[in-house]
Amino acid sequence: MFEVAKEQKQYETxxxxxxxxxxxxEVVPERGGIISRWRDRDGEIFYLDTQRFANREQSVRGGNPxxxxxxxxxxxxxxxxQGREYKLKQHGFARDLPWQVTATxxxxxxSITIALSSNDKTLAVYPFEFELVFTYQLQGNSLTILQQYTNKSQEVMPFSAGFHPYFAVTDKERLEFDIPSDRYTEKESQETHAFDGNFDFKREEIDVAFTSLHRQSATWRDRSTNRQIVIDCDRFYNTLVFWTVKGKDYICLEPWSAPRNALNTKDRLTYIEPGSTFESVLKLVCSSL
Known part of the structure; x- marks a missing residue:
């Protein structure tokens, strides 16, 4: 039996x-259309920093921005x-703007469908008219995100898109990873290293990008909770970023459609013709080991 309810918490949820x-x-449209929580009978699947979430001036750390x-x-x-400089902060603006609910x-x-359209604020930093329509579908322990990106401007629209899921963990040393790449690039040094399935969680921060994927599915397992998460992407997503901070009870395994700085380098950007819509699907599945 499926149900969609609405509650007025700090934000309409x-x-x-x-x-x-x-x-x-739980979906909070006014906080960037975010899925703020995902849980099953065994507890929370997503991590959420509730103090940051309560503060509208801070970006969210948790859920699935x-x-x-x-x-x-x-x-x-x-x-x-076109010869003009624009400023865009990290990860863009979609995670900070209110989205509108269009259907449940x-x-x-x-399922719930939410939409975000360009406005004067977005046009000042990204000179394209657009509409995003996302549908979140929950069935069993599977979470599917259907995405539509529509170019409503008169010129070809370049963009990249992705998600930043925060997964709740208790003991990082008991995690196992099956990531479809044998090398990654460090964010700060830009050095490339071989990947053998392990991360050094003694480091203060890990921020690495896997940009050569040999399949569209990644898996990680938590032996502390006997859980497994599978991330299934279509070919729109060609980059996986792994990020975590020492002492924090989360890991992020982020599917991106292009690497950092792509609006400048043009590396793996997606281009949508005027009046056209691009569609993509992402699926997350949580199961017991």
């Missing part, structure tokens, strides 16, 4: 449930388009 499976997600029209950061937060359904799954 939509709660999607699969009662038979004991799973649910939406990245658009860039992933990661630009050099000096700056890019050039409870037939074969619990």
């Amino acid at each position: 939509f709660i999607l449930k699969d009662k038979s499976a004991g799973s649910e997600i 939406i990245l658009f029209p860039i992933c990661g950061n630009l050099i000096n937060d700056t890019y050039t388009y 359904k409870t037939n074969d799954c619990a």
Whole structure:
């Protein structure tokens, strides 16, 4: 049995449930359209820093923030388009703006559709008219995100997009990873290293990008909780970023459609013709080992 309910917490919150499976997600449209929580019978799947979430002036650390029209950061937060410089902060603006709910359904799954359109604020930093329409679908322990990116401007629209899921963990030393790449690049040094499936969690911070994927699925397992998470992407997503900070009970395994600074380098940017829509799908599955 599926259910979609609405509650007025600090923010208006939509709660999607699969009662038979004991799973649910919470969606907060006004906080960047974020899925703030995902839980099942065994507890929280997503991590959430509730203090930062309560503060509208701070970016969210937790849940599954939406990245658009860039992933990661630009050099000096700056890019050039048609001879003019623009400023975009890390991960773009979609995660900070209010989204609108356009539909909810409870037939074969619990789902909610949300939309974000360009406005004067976005046009000042990204000179394209657009509409994003995302549908979150919860069925069992599977979370599917259907995405539509529409170019409503008169020129070809370049962009990248992605997600920044924060997964709750208790003991990082008991995690196992199956990431479809044998090398990664460090964010700060830009050095490339071989990857053998292990991370050094004694480091203060790990921030690395896997940009040569040999399949569209990644898995990590938590032997502390006997859980497994599978991230299935379509070919829009060609980069996986792993990020965590020492002493914090989360890891992030982030599917991106292009690497950092892509608006400048043009590396793996997606281009949408005027009046056209690009579609993509991402699926997360949580299961017991």
